[in-house]
Amino acid sequence: xxxxxxxxxxxxxxxxxxxxxxxxxxxxxxxxxxxxxxxxxxxxxxxxxxxxxxxxxxxxxxxxxxxxxxxxxxxxxxxxxxxxxxxxxxxxxxxxxxxxxxxxxxxxxxxxxxxxxxxxxxxxxxxxxxxxxxxxxxxxxxxxxxxxxxxxxxxxxxxxxxxxxxxxxxxxxxxxxxxxxxxxxxxxxxxxxxxxxxxxxxxxxxxxxxxxxxxxxxxxxxxxxxxxxxxxxxxxxxxxxxxxxxxxxxxxxxxxxxxxxxxxxxxxxxxxxxxxxxxxxxxxxxxxxxxxxxxxxxxxxxxxxxxxxxxxxxxxxxxxxxxxxxxxxxxxxxxxxxxxxxxxxxxxxxxxxxxxxxxxxxxxxxxxxxxxxxxxxxxxxxxxxxxxxxxxxxxxxxxxxxxxxxxxxxxxxxxxxxxxxxxxxxxxxxxxxxxxxxxxxxxxxxxxxxxxxxxxxxxxxxxxxxxxxxxxxxxxxxxxxxxxxxxxxxxxxxxxxx
Numbered sequence: 001x002x003x004x005x006x007x008x009x010x011x012x013x014x015x016x017x018x019x020x021x022x023x024x025x026x027x028x029x030x031x032x033x034x035x036x037x038x039x040x041x042x043x044x045x046x047x048x049x050x051x052x053x054x055x056x057x058x059x060x061x062x063x064x065x066x067x068x069x070x071x072x073x074x075x076x077x078x079x080x081x082x083x084x085x086x087x088x089x090x091x092x093x094x095x096x097x098x099x100x101x102x103x104x105x106x107x108x109x110x111x112x113x114x115x116x117x118x119x120x121x122x123x124x125x126x127x128x129x130x131x132x133x134x135x136x137x138x139x140x141x142x143x144x145x146x147x148x149x150x151x152x153x154x155x156x157x158x159x160x161x162x163x164x165x166x167x168x169x170x171x172x173x174x175x176x177x178x179x180x181x182x183x184x185x186x187x188x189x190x191x192x193x194x195x196x197x198x199x200x201x202x203x204x205x206x207x208x209x210x211x212x213x214x215x216x217x218x219x220x221x222x223x224x225x226x227x228x229x230x231x232x233x234x235x236x237x238x239x240x241x242x243x244x245x246x247x248x249x250x251x252x253x254x255x256x257x258x259x260x261x262x263x264x265x266x267x268x269x270x271x272x273x274x275x276x277x278x279x280x281x282x283x284x285x286x287x288x289x290x291x292x293x294x295x296x297x298x299x300x301x302x303x304x305x306x307x308x309x310x311x312x313x314x315x316x317x318x319x320x321x322x323x324x325x326x327x328x329x330x331x332x333x334x335x336x337x338x339x340x341x342x343x344x345x346x347x348x349x350x351x352x353x354x355x356x357x358x359x360x361x362x363x364x365x366x367x368x369x370x371x372x373x374x375x376x377x378x379x380x381x382x383x384x385x386x387x388x389x390x391x392x393x394x395x396x397x398x399x400x401x402x403x404x405x406x407x408x409x410x411x412x413x414x415x416x417x418x419x420x421x422x423x424x425x426x427x428x429x430x431x432x433x434x435x436x437x438x439x440x441x442x443x444x445x446x447x448x449x450x451x452x453x454x455x456x457x458x459x460x461x462x463x464x465x466x467x468x469x470x471x472x473x474x475x476x477x478x479x480x481x482x483x484x485x486x487x488x489x490x491x492x493x494x495x496x497x498x
Contacts, residue, residue: 011036013194013265013340014104015309016162016169018187019355023303028190029164030309030350031101032372033078033090034342042081042404043090043347045367045391047384049074053134059127060086062120062156066149072134076365076382078347081394081404089129091349093363093382096137097166099351102128104160106173106197107253107262115227116176119154128161139163139170143182143215146172151217154178160193166353166362170215173199175251179223181207181216183296190273190304191297194265194340197252200296201244208240224250248292259290264322264337266294269312274298281320289322289337306350306366306377307433313348314341314372325418341373343411347404348372352379360455361447364440367391370407374414374425376432378470379440381459388467403467406474413478413485420484428477435469 017028035041053072058065073096077089091101103125123131128146136142142163154177163170171191172182183199185191191198204221207214217223221239224230230239231250239245248254267289271280277298278287287294316339321329324339350366363382368375369391380387394402398409414421443462450458 011195012104013192013313014101014160014162014198015190015192015269015312016164016171016185017190017300017304017309018169018185019167020188021190021300021304023305024354024356026352026354027164027166027169028304028306028309028350028352029099029101029162029169030313030348030366031091031104031162032313032340032348033346035344035346037344040344040408041088041346042394042396042402043078043369044081044394044404045076045078045365045380045387047074047076047387048092048134049385050134054130057127057131059123060084061126062122062124064121064123064127064153066123066131066153068131069135075133076380076384076387077129077133078349078367082396086126087130088126089133090125090347091351091365092129092133093351093353093365094133094136095383097353097359097363097382098133098136098138098142099162099164099353099363099365100129100133100136100142101162101164101349101351102159103157104162104193104198105195106158106160106193107195107255107258108158108176108197108251109253111227111229112176112251115229116178116223118156118158119177120156122154122156122177123149124155124157125159128159136163139165139168140215143170143172147180147182147215147217150174150180151178158197160198164351164353166355171199173197175217175220175223179217179220181220181247182214184213185297186213189297189299192266192269193296194262196258196262196266197248198296199247200293202247203243204239204245205241205243254292258292260336261338263291263294264289264317265315265340267291268315268317268320268340270294270298272312272315273300273304273308276301306352306379309350310348310366310368310372310377310429312340314375315339316341316373325422339373341371343371343415345371348375348377350377357444358447358455361444361459367403368407369404371411374411375407376429376470376473378432378436378466380463380466381443383456384460384463385456386460388464390467390471400475400478403470403474406478410474410478410481413481417484417488420488421481424477424480424484428473432470432473435473436466439466439469
């Protein structure tokens with residue numbers, strides 16, 4: 001497999017939530033970045049100032065070259081710690097309090113790709129955040145800027161991209177090499193996407209009218225019609241009038257592999273967050289783990305919190321026969337479905353744009369590093385001048401000076417001994433989240449009375465205190481997990497010397 005081909009199969013899981021579906025009126029946008037099978041990619045959390053942003057950009061993977069505007073905003077990002085494959089900025093918030101997450105690698109079908117082939121010299125996940133986030137001042141602007149770039153340069157992979165501001169969350173999906181669609185997440189709902197073409201239905205009358213909740217390429221209808229991609233039975237009326245076009249049937253996939261790798265992840269998230277919406281566990285129910293008709297978005301049974309988002313992004317099918325750490329289910333069931341919290345999670349990020357307090361304290365980026373089953377979410381202010389070394393200093397060498405590498409050590413030690421390590425992990429996660437909320441609330445309150453000229457320096461210092469807290473707690477967890485694993489080494493012997 002070539003380098004180009006390898007980077008077309010990056011896996012991830014995404015959850016988005018509108019402001020009326022969250023605990024505090026924030027918009028939420030969260031995603032795991034996962035490496036391909038057999039690979040593990042160290043990550044770091046950084047702040048990029050306008051002076052550090054390139055004016056001429058060249059992709060490492062595809063070789064695409066483009067000139068960038070002269071007036072970039074500062075922004076946060078979670079790039080690769082090693083630059084040999086390019087930047088891979090992945091998730092961040094800019095100075096206009098607009099967030100972006102990219103890319104959820106998604107699926108298509110041969111009819112679409114035959115009509116608009118992927119572009120080997122195009123742009124992709126390596127590039128998107130760097131060439132879009134510093135230049136947008138709303139979520140809608142993000143969709144439109146990336147849409148123009150896709151139409152001009154094309155892409156070498158199928159992508160799902162999220163954009164978020166204080167009021168709106170948009171989800172954008174590439175269709176073939178140059179086309180795209182985007183849909184706004186309803187304010188009172190959440191949406192889930194698991195490496196599959198996700199948007200279930202699309203309102204073309206809105207996309208070519210008010211564009212309140214839907215946008216797409218200017219020639220999308222012609223593209224569908226000219227290439228016979230519409231699979232609707234007995235259509236009456238034109239596509240321009242269609243308010244619920246079946247995107248998945250016409251433009252997506254429903255392969256056998258989707259039913260073990262993709263749809264079960266969406267099923268678990270929907271089942272957990274909206275248990276009253278369906279009889280999720282009926283063997284022949286309409287929405288099972290292999291269903292092709294799982295909804296893209298639903299209203300949650302209760303408002304979402306960062307901890308709830310972290311829980312579903314850490315899922316290994318708890319409470320079902322498919323849990324590899326569970327005590328029920330057959331050996332075949334335990335390994336049947338691909339977990340969300342998998343060994344090759346690189347990081348998870350939740351961008352939260354809070355609508356209260358001083359505007360500068362509103363945007364917060366929650367970060368977890370390594371395998372999500374074993375880590376914790378930690379919030380950091382985005383309007384800063386730099387990021388803590390514990391997160392920004394990740395390198396190639398394994399080191400407990402790195403949040404990423406410490407979690408990787410914990411995960412590898414705890415995984416074979418989950419029965420005894422589970423309680424330590426749960427207590428660690430609860431403790432970190434408790435202390436994080438307390439630190440964030442205290443910093444919010446102190447920031448209220450500060451003059452404008454010292455605020456960013458204060459928030460940068462608050463992030464350092466947050467990093468000190470999680471480093472202390474994570475080091476203590478590593479000690480506990482190391483003890484449990486050491487006691488269970490196969491060369492142990494219990495008889496005392498006498």
